[in-house]
Amino acid sequence: MIPISYYLILSTIIFTLSIAGIFINRKNILVLLMSLELMFLSVNFNLITLGNYLGDLTGQVFVFFVLTVVAAESAIGLALLIVLFRNKKSIDVDDLSELKG
Amino acid sequence: MTALTIILLISPLIGTLLLLTCQNRSKKYSILISNISILISFLLSLFILYLYYSSNSVPQSINVLTFADIKLFSLYFGLYIDSLSLVMSSVVTSVSLLVHYYSISYMKHDRSFNRFFIYTNFFTFSMLLIVFSNNFLQLFIGWELVGLSSYLLIGFWIKKESAISANYKAFLVNRVGDVGLLLGLCLILLSYSTTDYNQIFEIKNSIDMDRMDIFGYSFSALSAICMLLFIGAMAKSAQVPLQFWLPDSMEGPTPISALIHAATMVTAGIYMVARLSPLYELTDGVLIFILYIGSITAFFLGLVALVQNDIKRIIAYSTISQLGYMTAALGASLYSLAMFHLITHAFFKALLFLCAGSIIIKCHHEQDIRKIAGLRKVMPITYLAFLYASLSLIGFPLTSGFYSKESIIDAVGYFGHTIPYLMLLLSIFTTTLYTSKIFFKVFFGKCSLPKSEENNFKIENDRQMLLPLFVLTAPAVFLGLFIYDPLMMGLLFQDSLAANELTISFYNNYVINSLNFFLHSFMTINFLILFAGLIFSYFYFYKRSFDISIPRFIRAVIEKEYGFDSLSRYFIPRIQNNISRFLWKDIDISTIDNGLINNTSNIINSLSNKVKKLQTGYIYHYSLIIISALILLLIIMRIAH
Amino acid sequence: MNIELITFIIFSSLLIFTSIKVITSSNPVLSAINLVFSFFLSAVLWLLLGAEFLSIILILVYVGAVMVLFLFVVMMLDINIAKKNAAYIKYLPLGIGIFIVFNILIILFFINTFENINYNAISSINIISESNTENLGFVLFTDYILEFEIAGLILLLGILSAIILTYRKNPNNKYQDPARQIDVRKKDRLKVIKGLKE
Incomplete structure (x- = not known):
């Protein structure tokens, strides 16, 4: 049996990698979305692992719902991305600062 | 009797309301209504007066209407029917009636004829409200209504700038007094929990030892009340230092001056103090203050009259001076004598003003006595009326003014008030001088009117204007003789004035009766001064056999009315102006507007300008902040673990 | 060293590698492909955890649908693939710094918390x-x-x-507008012309 902390450490590494991805990517908002997917993946890892650890099926049920929401989220996110690209002809992160105070 | 008194009281009010609703009717209509309403009041007050004395009634205090009846105190509209109020109402209504009648022809060419009678009727009603009030609230209401109607009447000619400023001034000065009156009223409510005269008179003995402490000074509540009420009376009755509104009030029509000076306004203060005489008797120090104020007013404002040249202003200053006599009499606890002088003064002063009104009309609104002369031939009846009124004013033996004034002076001297006595004595001389100054200048010498008018057949004014002169001459000359004895024996104002014993003792010890008083007066110093004054003015004003040059400085001081007027006109407004400017510029604009309001928004603005830099709009900046917070949280958890 | 642990180590290291490729590759298509790989790898790891259904779903939904959508979008948009620019280099240390600090903190937290592992718990989820x-x-x-x-x-x-x-x-397409169809009046359609005299 693999120690549970291995899985947790793995998910942490993926999570922090995706955070780092958000920071180092200044060119493409698409990659940011992919980082988000990666982040969700690591969270799902945690949920499954800890669900097993606690002997509760709710963890897996929750992952199921997360997958559903993420599917909807990425659909809407990509739709927004397309609208954005249509209007601004760019998906450069640096160009997106309309909410600047 | 109550019902009749109510009719008496509200008759002028009904007249006012009728006139008010029918302002566009003809002049005849307003003449009819105004005169009849006052006539009803007059006849009723004479009738009630007769009833009162013939049936030996006792003073009655009747509550007619209830304004409010709460636990602390009750407010009523009530009537106080006694000899004092009835005599006063007779005087007020008689003078008012004659003035109304006189005004018909005096005002006949005025465009606001109807408005005039609305105001005068209301004026009479307000004064009657004071006269018959049996509680302080009603007194205060009447007091304010008198102030209001005098304001309206002094500024009757609303297009005349000086009239507007004069009525403004009168109103403001009266406000100063009203503050005193109102404070006194509050203090009464505070210490007696009632506003009813009788209840206060009844419990005064138990409460006058109630002492108050303000700023470390201890004094009785009663004295404070009386002092504050007297401040109100000072403004209304034009006593130093609140006297300077009265000469300016001459800007109104002359009948109004007669009304204000004789019956309806300036007497209110004297009447109030007399009415509250049971209270004033128990105070310490207030009466002495009143005595000095009165005698100072009598002497110094008489001096001012000497340097004036406007006929109405001279008479106005003489009113102030005569009011000083009354106030001095009040201060010497001689309340009945003060009322006596008030009554006689009402008649002869009304007569003087009505004569002055006739003269002014005749001379086409010329009021400067240097430009009026030689009217004796032109206006013989006015001349005679003026002569009698003047004799009464200077206190020539046997006239009304003689009895009232001489008895005040003698009594003040008899009870040992030396300095006021001297001042009152000296003002006999000044009274003589300024009265004869008008008299000789106006009626003697070369006639100032154009030749054509001098030989006019219709030499006098309208007959309507002459009748009041005739009627008024009788009380102005003879009233004193008739009511002297009952008054001095304490019969006239029986049960209504305190300290009647004082006058009775004076009467018994000093003189026996009116005739004796007359004979006695020839041997007193009063007559000597009067005589000297008459001789002096005969040679100075009539013969012009010598000329006296008064030092310019003294003349200036007197002409400036000892600076009270400038004080009110320039000095106090300047202080007020500076304070207001300080409040406006430094407090309101600098501190509140800029300091508090604008500064708050500026601070918030600059702060948010700094804070909004955090909101860059870049996703990675936001996530950096989130991640930093998360890291911080983890570190804290780590340490806590 | 059992086979399970070996599998875990191989796949987890591959997962980390592909994740790094996702965030560092300058071409979004490459990122997307790497993301697909990492989903496959994590599906294997989920199988190890006993979540068979979810691992299949992950492949079907993510790889089959979401990632295809991503690839679609990448190709739909006319993105010029830029070289690693100066900003990338500039922010790389920040990313690495955050990566290290965050990892250390969370891993320390997990190591202390989950020392006693209950192996029997996994059987209780089989209801x-x-x-x-x-x-x-x-x-x-x-x-x-x-x-x-x-x-x-x-x-x-x-x-x-x-x-x-x-x-x-x-x-250019032709549409129906039901509102306008209902709103139509007679005079809009019918034009009465006075008959010409013959």
Whole structure:
């Protein structure tokens, strides 16, 4: 049996990698979305692992719902991305600062 | 009797309301209504007066209407029917009636004829409200209504700038007094929990030892009340230092001056103090203050009259001076004598003003006595009326003014008030001088009117204007003789004035009766001064056999009315102006507007300008902040673990 | 060293590697492909955890649908693939710094917390049978039926909003407008012409 902390450490590494991805990517908002997917993946890892650890099926049920929401989220996110690209002809992160105070 | 008194009281009010609703009717209509309403009041007050004395009634205090009846105190509209109020109402209504009648022809060419009678009727009603009030609230209401109607009447000619400023001034000065009156009223409510005269008179003995402490000074509540009420009376009755509104009030029509000076306004203060005489008797120090104020007013404002040249202003200053006599009499606890002088003064002063009104009309609104002369031939009846009124004013033996004034002076001297006595004595001389100054200048010498008018057949004014002169001459000359004895024996104002014993003792010890008083007066110093004054003015004003040059400085001081007027006109407004400017510029604009309001928004603005830099709009900046917070949280958890 | 642990180490290191490739590659297509790989790898790891149904779903939904969508979008958009610019280099240390600090903190936290591992717990999630799919289905359709339906609604919402956001009316196409069809009046259609005299 693999120690549970291995899985947790793995998910942490993926999570922090995706955070780092958000920071180092200044060119493409698409990659940011992919980082988000990666982040969700690591969270799902945690949920499954800890669900097993606690002997509760709710963890897996929750992952199921997360997958559903993420599917909807990425659909809407990509739709927004397309609208954005249509209007601004760019998906450069640096160009997106309309909410600047 | 109550019902009749109510009719008496509200008759002028009904007249006012009728006139008010029918302002566009003809002049005849307003003449009819105004005169009849006052006539009803007059006849009723004479009738009630007769009833009162013939049936030996006792003073009655009747509550007619209830304004409010709460636990602390009750407010009523009530009537106080006694000899004092009835005599006063007779005087007020008689003078008012004659003035109304006189005004018909005096005002006949005025465009606001109807408005005039609305105001005068209301004026009479307000004064009657004071006269018959049996509680302080009603007194205060009447007091304010008198102030209001005098304001309206002094500024009757609303297009005349000086009239507007004069009525403004009168109103403001009266406000100063009203503050005193109102404070006194509050203090009464505070210490007696009632506003009813009788209840206060009844419990005064138990409460006058109630002492108050303000700023470390201890004094009785009663004295404070009386002092504050007297401040109100000072403004209304034009006593130093609140006297300077009265000469300016001459800007109104002359009948109004007669009304204000004789019956309806300036007497209110004297009447109030007399009415509250049971209270004033128990105070310490207030009466002495009143005595000095009165005698100072009598002497110094008489001096001012000497340097004036406007006929109405001279008479106005003489009113102030005569009011000083009354106030001095009040201060010497001689309340009945003060009322006596008030009554006689009402008649002869009304007569003087009505004569002055006739003269002014005749001379086409010329009021400067240097430009009026030689009217004796032109206006013989006015001349005679003026002569009698003047004799009464200077206190020539046997006239009304003689009895009232001489008895005040003698009594003040008899009870040992030396300095006021001297001042009152000296003002006999000044009274003589300024009265004869008008008299000789106006009626003697070369006639100032154009030749054509001098030989006019219709030499006098309208007959309507002459009748009041005739009627008024009788009380102005003879009233004193008739009511002297009952008054001095304490019969006239029986049960209504305190300290009647004082006058009775004076009467018994000093003189026996009116005739004796007359004979006695020839041997007193009063007559000597009067005589000297008459001789002096005969040679100075009539013969012009010598000329006296008064030092310019003294003349200036007197002409400036000892600076009270400038004080009110320039000095106090300047202080007020500076304070207001300080409040406006430094407090309101600098501190509140800029300091508090604008500064708050500026601070918030600059702060948010700094804070909004955090909101860059870049996703990675936001996530950096989130991640930093998360890291911080983890570190804290780590340490806590 | 059992086979399970070996599998875990191989796949987890591959997962980390592909994740790094996702965030560092300058071409979005490459990122997307790497993301697909990392989903495959994590599906294997989920199998190790005993979540068979979810690992299959991950491949079907993510790889089959979401990632295809990503690739579609990448190709739809005319993105010029830039070289690693100066900003990338500039922010790389920050990313690495955050990566290290965060990892250390969380890993320290986990190591201290999960020292005693309960191996028996995994058997208690098998409620009705050995099959993970059956267990999950049982729970989903009984205890979580309401949430399940809400999830369906959320998906519907996702579809609708994606359509509304991206839908563009083509002026060349012919459409019906029911409102205008109903609103039509006689005089709009019928034009009465006075008959010509013959």
